Amino acid sequence: MPAKTAIIDFNRCRPDECSDGVCPAALACRRKILVQEKPGEIPMVNPAICRSCSDCVRACPLNAIKITLV
Ligand code: SF4
Ligand code: SF4
Numbered sequence: 001m002p003a004k005t006a007i008i009d010f011n012r013c014r015p016d017e018c019s020d021g022v023c024p025a026a027l028a029c030r031r032k033i034l035v036q037e038k039p040g041e042i043p044m045v046n047p048a049i050c051r052s053c054s055d056c057v058r059a060c061p062l063n064a065i066k067i068t069l070v
Pocket of ligand 1: 008012013014015017018022023024025026041042043059060061062063064065
């Protein structure tokens with residue numbers, strides 16, 4: 001089966017509009033694969049270890065995360 005991963009849409013992601021700059025999608029990633037270094041920064045995914053569970057997709061209020069084939 002092809003691998004899937006979460007990817008951030010940089011045109012949609014607006015950390016300053018999310019919970020005082022704290023990314024709710026990163027908080028929703030229980031495995032800490034989607035990581036925000038500090039408030040106000042765009043979070044990053046490590047595609048090699050993303051489980052494509054979509055928890056982050058559901059938690060992002062701006063629809064800035066998608067699951068895609070890699
Ligand atoms: S919740 Fe979505 S829009 Fe907000 S910082 Fe995280 S990825 Fe970006
Ligand atoms: S799809 Fe799941 S494992 Fe991958 S970054 Fe999002 S919450 Fe984390």
